[in-house]
Amino acid sequence: LLSGVDHVGIAVADLDTAIDFQRDTFGLELTHREENEDQGVREAMLAAPGDSTGATRIQLLAPLRADSAIAKFLDRNGPGLQQLALRVTDVDAACAALRDRGMRLLYDAPRRGTADSRINFVHPKDAGGVLVELVQPAQ
Template sequence: MRFDHVGVAARDAAELAGLFSELLETPVAHEETFDGMRVVFLEFDDGGYFELLEPTRGGPIADYLDREGPGIHHVALATDDLSAALDRARDSGVDLVDEEPRPGAWGHEVAFLHPRSTGGVLVEFVDPDH
């Protein structure tokens, strides 16, 4: 596995993208509206990303913003075999949010691990090739 991105909950993804793009000299690599969110990916030279998540309707990110406010929402790790990564997590006793891979932003398959099993960190496994 390798680091893929950090997901950041934002009230205004475009405004935050503008700030980070200028401050960190990193371009917007991808933008879309997906699953009730405006999603903006900023790409770093090493291939990692900031994923900015702005809710366009109610849902998990809107709930997170109401509860916690803007900030880091999750950390994503890329894998070439998402099913095997989930099996390994399950076999290690980690509670899964997603028992099976599901569609994610940018056409990727994703699955989340529950933070109660991962030291309070919401971990996303992502297969960027799907």
């Protein structure tokens, strides 16, 4: 079911400032941006120049609301790595397999993620202190 590391997510206070920093410092290129009301984020995806669509990307996550997961993360930790996202071919089957292994999934059923992907998360306390996202890209 696992087909790669989809992205690594970084919590940031200001999305445009963070995009400029990644572009000007590391040469990463903006490939996608959107707002996700359900998750309370403004987000941007960046990739190395010339990366194919399947390449691992960097996701910048800024809070839309004070009560969002990213706002709480920033309050507690400041900006920094917030999540590791694994790409799977079937998120429902991946969640079932992980539940069988004793992992707590945050949602009973997958929710909408970036670009109409379907996402769920393993609780960080069950995954060695890492918030692991499972993402099944849209077809």
